[in-house]
Amino acid sequence: MENFTFSHPTRIHFGRGEENHVGDRIRRRGGTRVLIHYGGTSAVKSGLIYRVTRSLERAGLATFPLGGVLPNPRSGHVRNGIELCRKENIDFILAVGGGSVIDSAKAIALGAAYTGDFWDFFDGKAIPTTVLPVASVLTIAAAGSEVSPVTVITREDGMLKRHYSSERIRPVFAVMNPELTITVPPYQTASGATDMMAHVIERYFTNTTGVELTDRLCEAVMLTIRTEVPRVLKDPGNYDARANLMWAGAIAHNDICGVGREQDWASHALEHELSGLYDCAHGAGLAVILPAWMEYVMQHDIARFAQFAVRVWGCDMNFAHPETTARAGIDAFRAFLRQIGMPTSFADIRAREEDIPTLIDKLHLGHNTLGAFVKLDRNDCENIYRLACRQTTAP
Known part of the structure; x- marks a missing residue:
């Protein structure tokens, strides 16, 4: 196990009705003028924006709404939010929505307190010295952005999807009320769960040894996702299943599963170019990339893939031929993705093999490679994209 420092300063307010107390919580943290940032009309039609606004106003806070966040949030809308924050002297940002809304709020928080262009942070040209505080009311179990120090934004110029991380x-x-996720459509529910699974997988496949505890934590989260997603799809109103998924999303990405171990993140980088170019759901793109990545790198550590197969997917261990077990685990994972309605090939997300050179050119290859479990060069990345093209489409 490697040395690590772990801190999780995000306070979680979990359960029914917790969104009704956001006003007092923001006031106690010194907020007075609050940007309410959200996505489409569903948060308005459901009454959630009204309840949140009423809570803020009861606490004596001024409110400034800004909706319209799209999936794969755009830099232009972030700039609109920064302009509004500066104009209205906003001192606190409340994101009401899922990962895209929270990511957009984080980027606004970066830019509102900075004199230059917020994209400087993404280009590595600036380091934040001060930001506006951000809180969230979560409406979908997925990205884990509610507890992470990461934001992912798509820059319209070139449709480049990039991430930035800062504590x-x-x-x-x-605020995590599972009731707020009950109306999330099945495809978005499954896509969010795939994103959670990917966050764990990026940490699980590691070259670090002596990490049995975090291996078991990773496996527990993956087993929970495997169990609860079919329950939720069959019974959308199942509060306990929704609650377990929502909590799994936070645990998957607050890094408790990743401490003391090398992490990979190649699959996320490969997927970002898919959703940047085709505007597919992030989880859907990951469902296409992850099995292809697994097939490509499996030989690097057959034992770890066999462990994944046995502990997470219940495959029988073939001690004479562990590679058979490893492949069975990948097949079981792909079957699960299809079971919950996720795409598993380029064709399923209307991606085209002839676009692979464009995807490769857009990839951000730090030190000319991606990932850590296996360091991938441009040729490796192209091979993984081509494997994803040739995977059997979902039935």
Whole structure:
């Protein structure tokens, strides 16, 4: 196990009705003028924005709404939010929505306190010295952005999807009421769960040894996702299943499963170019990339893939031929993705093999490679994209 420092300053308020107390919680943290950032009309039609606004106003806070966040949030809308924050002297941002809304709020928080262009942070040209505080009311179990220090934004110029990480943008608190996820459509529910699974997988496949505890934590989260997603799809109103998924999303990405171990993140980088170019759901793109990545790198550590197969997917261990077990685990994972309605090939997300050179050119290859479990060069990345093209489409 490697040395590590772990801190999780985000305060979680979990359960029914917790969104009705956001006003007092923001006021106690010094907020007075609050940007309410959200996505489409569903948060308005459901009455959630009204309840949140009423809570803020009861606490004596001024409110400034800004909706319209799209999936794969755009830099242009972030700039609109930064302009509004500066104009209205906003001192606190409340994100009401899922990962895209929270990511957009984090980027606004970066830019509102900075004199230059917020994209400087993504280009590595600036380091934040101060940001506006961000909190969230979560409406979908998925990205884990409510507890993470990461934001992912798509720059319209070139449709480049990039991430930025800083402890300064980790939300100060997160409201997590599973009831708010009950109306999430099945495809978005499954896509969110795939994103959670990917967050664990990026940590699980590691070259670090002596990490049995975090291996078991990773496996527990993956087993929970495997169990609860079919339950939720069959019975959308199942509160306990929704609650377990929502909590799994936070545990998957607050890094408790990743401490003391090398992490990979190649699959996320490969997927970002898919959703940047085709505007597919992030989880859907990951469902296409992850099995292809697994097939490509499996030989690097057959034992770890066999462990994944046995502990997570219940495959029988073939001690004479562990590679058979490893492949069975990948097949079981792909079957699960299809079972919950996820795409598993380029064709399923209307991606085209002839676009692979464009995807490769857009990849951000730090030190000319991606990932850590297996360091992938441009040729490796192209091979993984081509494997994803040739995977059997979902039935």
